[in-house]
Amino acid sequence: MSVMSVRVRILFFGQLKDVIGKSEDTQEIPPGTTLSALLAGYGTRFPKFQLFAASIACSINQEYATTETVLQEGDEIGLLPPVSGGSGAPTEPQRYAIVQAPIASQQIADSIKAGEDGAVVIFEGIVRNHTRERRTLYLDYEAYIPMAIRQLERLSQEVLNKFPVRDLRIVHRLGRLEIGETSVLIVVASPHRGAAFEACRWVIDTLKKTVPIWKKEYFEDGAVWADGEEFPDEIRAAK
Secondary structure (H helix, E strand, O other): OOOOOEEEEEEEOOHHHHHHOOOEEEEEEOOOOEHHHHHHHHHHHOHHHHHHOOOOEEEEOOEEEOOOOEOOOOOEEEEEOOOOOOOOOOOOOOOEEEEOOOOOHHHHHHHHOOOOOOEEEEEEEEOOOEEOOEEEEEEEEEEOHHHHHHHHHHHHHHHHHHOOOOEEEEEEEOEEEEOOOEEEEEEEEEOOHHHHHHHHHHHHHHHHHHOOEEEEEEEOOEEEEOOOOOOOOOOEOOO
């Protein structure tokens, strides 16, 4: 007997939640429906969705996917706008973490040091008190957590393969953050400072483009989702 329909679950993040009016949806679609056709359907139903069509990325079962992919029964689809880019101390062998509590930056930096290191480079992203001449009250970060953890795992392994560094830590915080609090911490340990600086810069730049984390900025006169950085061409949905 032929299958009459396929049921899929769609998750919306960041600005897309506001456009669609909810954080998730379930659809019964004909067999053979592609991700592109699903997106087109939302564009028809929600005209504002079309404004994001050229900049979003899509995931299927927590892996980035192309729009030509044919959807299968039970697929979990993430529609992702450009990403925003106890203690927060990850322990060995875990080099990455997503936390809700304040990040223990000094503790993490001290824990990574070893005798063979000639340099430890630390980057902290902190909440500033203004954006484009508007006074910021606080920020609120959200993530597609299972996929974000997968991406951080890949990122931590890739930097070790790409640069001559010994070890690193990547910690990102979610939830409400006040002015001056640390949203993201990157620590890179290396025998030489040049590699540590280069690797640290590469990690934060890549994280901001590929890890599905978004922030909402709250001002005295309202709140907006922060503009994200463009996804790399290879993972952006519109090609």
